[in-house]
Amino acid sequence: MSNKPNAREAIVDTASRLFFTQGYHATGLNQIIKDSESPKGSLYYYFPHGKEELALTCITRTSEIVAQKLRYHVENSANIVEAMKDFILGMAKDAVESSFKGVVPFSFWLAVETSCISEELRTACQAVFKDWQDVVRQSLLNAGEEQGAAADKASVVISLFEGALLQALTYRDEQPLLAAARLIPVLLG
Secondary structure (H helix, E strand, O other): OOOHHHHHHHHHHHHHHHHHHHOOOOOOHHHHHHHHOOOHHHHHHHOOOOHHHHHHHHHHHHHHHHHHHHHHHHHOOOOHHHHHHHHHHHHHHHHHHOOOOOOOOHHHHHHOOHHHOOHHHHHHHHHHHHHHHHHHHHHHHHOOOOHHHHHHHHHHHHHHHHHHHHHHHHHOOOHHHHHHHHHHHHHHO
């Protein structure tokens, strides 16, 4: 039985946490290796192109987790208003249960900081927001919303979610997320 998948996951988990808490620039590969308790060679084995490749992996994983949660709520709710309210309230619950340490606002450490570093990271961040917006936009289109209005509403809803999550983590208080959930019907109605 190989430990390679576990080492890779430990590296990605650690890198994601450190990028969030310290920022991309302040996080070194040696710290990721040490904190993940992985052999030095394993980081270079899984991420031969170094820190940028590791950041891209973290971006992709974060995107997939959030998009999966969004899709779940859209597919299992009566409408997009209920789906987004439930999604945001679920994030509030996760934030409280993890003492505001288990949830990461995507934009905080990735989209802002890394988009200045490389075009590849900026493009990856752009794709994340587009993917999330597309889940909301498609649901609005399916409900009969006009194309332009659906795109605008999807953009604003994702911005509201990210901003509320950032504030909740900064204040260590779920209220910004609860307020965002309460205003979803106003934005999407």
